[in-house]
Amino acid sequence: MFRYEVLIGLEVHMQIxxxxxxxxxxxxxxxxxxxxxxxxxxxSQPGVIPILNKKAVEGVIKTGLALNFTINRRCTFxxxxxxxxxxxxxxxITQFESPLCSNGKLSIxxxxxxxxxxxxxxxxxxxxxxxxxxxxxxxxxYSLLDLNRAGIGLMELVTKPELSSPQEAVEFLRxxxxxxxxxxxxxxxxxxxxxxxxxxxxxxxxxxxKLGVRVEIKNMNSxxxxxxxxxxxxxxxxxxxxxxARLVQxxxxxxxxxxxxxxxxxxxNILDYRYFTEPDLVPLYLSNCFIENLYKQLxxxxxxxxxxxxxxxxxSEYDASYLTSSKMIAEYYEDALSNLxxxxxxxxxxxxxxxxxxxxxxxxxxxxxxxxxxxxxxxSKLISLIQNEIISGKIAKIVFEEMYxxxxxxxxxxKKRGFTRISDESVITEICEKAIxxxxxxxAEFKIGKKRAIDAIIGLVMKKSKGQADPKLVNKILIKKLx
Amino acid sequence: MSRKLKIxxxxxxxxxxSGEIKCTNIIKSCFNNIKKIDVIVKAFxxxxxxxxxxxxxxxxxxVKCETSKYGSLEGIPIAIKDxxxxxxxxxxxxxxxxxxxxxxxDATVIEKLRRAGAIFIGKTNMDEFAMGGSTETSAYQKTxxxxxxxxxxGGSSGGSAAAVxxxxxxxxxxxxxGGSVRxxxxxxxxVGYKASYxxxxxxxxxxxxxxxxxxxxxxxxxxxxxxLASIISGKDYRDPICEPLEQINYVQNIxxxxxxxxxxxxPKQIFDYKIDNEINECFNMALNKxxxxxxxxxxxxxxxxxxxxxxxxxxxxxxxxANIATFDGIRYGYKTSNGTNIDxxxxxxxxxxxxxxxxxxxxxGTYILSAANYYKYYCHAQKVRTLFMNQIATAYEKCDFIFSxxxxxxxxxxxxxxxxxxxxxxxxxNIAGLPGITxxxxxxxxxxxxxxHFMGSHLSDKKLFQVANAFEKISGFDIDKYPNI
Numbered sequence: 001m002f003r004y005e006v007l008i009g010l011e012v013h014m015q016i017x018x019x020x021x022x023x024x025x026x027x028x029x030x031x032x033x034x035x036x037x038x039x040x041x042x043x044s045q046p047g048v049i050p051i052l053n054k055k056a057v058e059g060v061i062k063t064g065l066a067l068n069f070t071i072n073r074r075c076t077f078x079x080x081x082x083x084x085x086x087x088x089x090x091x092x093i094t095q096f097e098s099p100l101c102s103n104g105k106l107s108i109x110x111x112x113x114x115x116x117x118x119x120x121x122x123x124x125x126x127x128x129x130x131x132x133x134x135x136x137x138x139x140x141x142y143s144l145l146d147l148n149r150a151g152i153g154l155m156e157l158v159t160k161p162e163l164s165s166p167q168e169a170v171e172f173l174r175x176x177x178x179x180x181x182x183x184x185x186x187x188x189x190x191x192x193x194x195x196x197x198x199x200x201x202x203x204x205x206x207x208x209x210k211l212g213v214r215v216e217i218k219n220m221n222s223x224x225x226x227x228x229x230x231x232x233x234x235x236x237x238x239x240x241x242x243x244x245a246r247l248v249q250x251x252x253x254x255x256x257x258x259x260x261x262x263x264x265x266x267x268x269n270i271l272d273y274r275y276f277t278e279p280d281l282v283p284l285y286l287s288n289c290f291i292e293n294l295y296k297q298l299x300x301x302x303x304x305x306x307x308x309x310x311x312x313x314x315x316s317e318y319d320a321s322y323l324t325s326s327k328m329i330a331e332y333y334e335d336a337l338s339n340l341x342x343x344x345x346x347x348x349x350x351x352x353x354x355x356x357x358x359x360x361x362x363x364x365x366x367x368x369x370x371x372x373x374x375x376x377x378x379x380s381k382l383i384s385l386i387q388n389e390i391i392s393g394k395i396a397k398i399v400f401e402e403m404y405x406x407x408x409x410x411x412x413x414x415k416k417r418g419f420t421r422i423s424d425e426s427v428i429t430e431i432c433e434k435a436i437x438x439x440x441x442x443x444a445e446f447k448i449g450k451k452r453a454i455d456a457i458i459g460l461v462m463k464k465s466k467g468q469a470d471p472k473l474v475n476k477i478l479i480k481k482l483x
Numbered sequence: 484m485s486r487k488l489k490i491x492x493x494x495x496x497x498x499x500x501s502g503e504i505k506c507t508n509i510i511k512s513c514f515n516n517i518k519k520i521d522v523i524v525k526a527f528x529x530x531x532x533x534x535x536x537x538x539x540x541x542x543x544x545x546v547k548c549e550t551s552k553y554g555s556l557e558g559i560p561i562a563i564k565d566x567x568x569x570x571x572x573x574x575x576x577x578x579x580x581x582x583x584x585x586x587x588x589d590a591t592v593i594e595k596l597r598r599a600g601a602i603f604i605g606k607t608n609m610d611e612f613a614m615g616g617s618t619e620t621s622a623y624q625k626t627x628x629x630x631x632x633x634x635x636x637g638g639s640s641g642g643s644a645a646a647v648x649x650x651x652x653x654x655x656x657x658x659x660x661g662g663s664v665r666x667x668x669x670x671x672x673x674v675g676y677k678a679s680y681x682x683x684x685x686x687x688x689x690x691x692x693x694x695x696x697x698x699x700x701x702x703x704x705x706x707x708x709x710x711l712a713s714i715i716s717g718k719d720y721r722d723p724i725c726e727p728l729e730q731i732n733y734v735q736n737i738x739x740x741x742x743x744x745x746x747x748x749x750p751k752q753i754f755d756y757k758i759d760n761e762i763n764e765c766f767n768m769a770l771n772k773x774x775x776x777x778x779x780x781x782x783x784x785x786x787x788x789x790x791x792x793x794x795x796x797x798x799x800x801x802x803x804x805a806n807i808a809t810f811d812g813i814r815y816g817y818k819t820s821n822g823t824n825i826d827x828x829x830x831x832x833x834x835x836x837x838x839x840x841x842x843x844x845x846x847x848g849t850y851i852l853s854a855a856n857y858y859k860y861y862c863h864a865q866k867v868r869t870l871f872m873n874q875i876a877t878a879y880e881k882c883d884f885i886f887s888x889x890x891x892x893x894x895x896x897x898x899x900x901x902x903x904x905x906x907x908x909x910x911x912x913n914i915a916g917l918p919g920i921t922x923x924x925x926x927x928x929x930x931x932x933x934x935x936h937f938m939g940s941h942l943s944d945k946k947l948f949q950v951a952n953a954f955e956k957i958s959g960f961d962i963d964k965y966p967n968i
Contacts, residue, residue: 045815083808090808
């Protein structure tokens, strides 16, 4: 049995976040009625000419700058020709010889080790329309064409084949998605097709210089799909290589239902796209000033934010990672924090509540944090109630449940349900006396030196007071009484 | 309009606006004339009589109101080549593929002409998708040369040239990718002007070869060409190639002194070609006339002229193959009735609706752009294009304009072929993106006109009109002469 080395390259397509399409003024709104966002340009009527959307160019450059790319000062566009009904011109305007961005990199962390993945290029191109072959489950004997998506700006990012496991590929996509979401240059929503991915996989025996036979897998629309497809494909390669058979260079697609890759076309049938310079668009010359201006607009990126969270908020690596794992969570955290008075003492408490209680709830109900039933303002109120010892941690959890369910202010819940803390010494003394009488065993153990036995009595006091007794006061009174 | 009406457009326009001449009468006589002449010449694919008369009546009503504002072409009839979009009108590009295609929008030039008050009386015949130099590849009809109906009118804008030359309409628009305005203008004895690349918006012109395409004008005189250019040129955000220039008035008074001040270059490469005797004679006479006016004529050397036909063909066909790809029968246009699957439907729809010349160019373009041939042909042609442009630029350091016969050959009889080099001096302007104008100079023994061509440097259009204006004056060509049909 040989030891194998896996080489994976990704081609990621992301819809650029712009209001209008890349070469016309049509809206990019998702989910609009079929063929409602179309015009003479994106349906390719005779005599039309593309007009480049500057915002799309800016989106690509911002992404490039965040990923350490060189921005090319002179860029050209090209026509990539192939006949397909979802491409109205029967060629796609893209970039071939001089893309907007060259030679970038992204750092990923897998198994606590950092790895730098080099990225060849990011170029600008237009999206295709959509063909519909069935309605509901029913297959049609004709096809329907929706051109709403045709002409929406895409950035295509192509990595070097430097990823070596499905985990690395997944981590790359997560990190990329996170950065792009921070930049707001794409929504990266895979379900809406706003981020799509093709994967190149090749496997070779460790030590072999020549690259293994490359297989391209198309049609993946989820990160887990990418992981499954690579895992499947690597196994398939190894099996074939172990059996002594030869792999063929081909394009395959991922069948998400059967969870297998299937052959689409062999190398001999690879399309000749007949690229040539787009004569309708003048070359794009980018000034230093234009690029510097975009650089200034870059927001704080996840890695830097994380470092700041650890340093300024004294958070653990784990909490900081979680909080910066998406722009939305980080914003939620800092929003909540800004509402609190004694910030320095609650940074960890707040982080905990978000990373455990809130995230569990949101995950269970599949709700994005931006739509959380508990607003950052209400969560900070809850934290401040705990911090000021108005309610105990235990009560706080009950309050939290209700806040999540009803999306209301914790102070209202506390008032309505009488959850305020008991700090009246005479009331607590009375409960403590009852508890001592009801716990003869614990009292006896305490008296012979087992100091921990007091905990059982405290528990009983808390139970009797429905958790509302001030635990510090309970402790003080019990010790006094028992001694 | 009676072709006997010897009056210039500006004068006619002001008479319409003052109420001295009724626009309705002009339009009516224009259509009467067309009905007599076009039975023979076949310049028009479609006429727009009803709408034109309604428009003419609106103009006449406007005249009654004292506060009205008038465009510089108010009430003037104009013919439009059938590859330019006029909203809600059929646009076929003389192809069967677009037989029933209705333009959903106005081309920029049409918008501008509309604002200037022009009346679009009809769409003119052309080579299919402007591919050809004789108007014979039209899927609908063959247009004849009004001066001698056995001969071709030239092309691809042959319909527009014949319409103006026979006096059916005073002005027309065409498109010029490799001489498609200037060659038929020369063959039909009218003024044909192609602007600098980027001076006139191409938005709304059915693309042939995008990096060469420019709109051009047909008129009886240089002054009218300048008037049209003043209206249709200028910046347009819908065409990124279009220069961000304000509207310029190109109309100028004739000043013969200009001929004393300019240096005219004559490429020595002209004599490498076989030129028709009559054309050669006219050219030499024209040079003598210029010398008599005091023009400084110098010889210039542009060795890569010889590559012009080949590099034109390679780049043009490459762009054609992509531009015509959109005509696939899916969204609009001709669709086969017996396609068995998508690929079959594509090939049948195209095979059944596109003509021989179109198919030939698509195949050639597809071949040269294939991965195996791209560097050998397309890339190579682009390099030669740069070389040629550099040589032209060097020539313009020594002279202001390049002067040549418009064509190397007289028009041939219908069915016969012109040589590949015939339009070489016209193509040169497209390849280098330069302005060019052909001015009728004389007649051959067979009574067919001969034209001369001036090519200027990029965006020198205003000066080009000045020189052409003066040359027109000294040429002695009788612009009031019309063919007998």
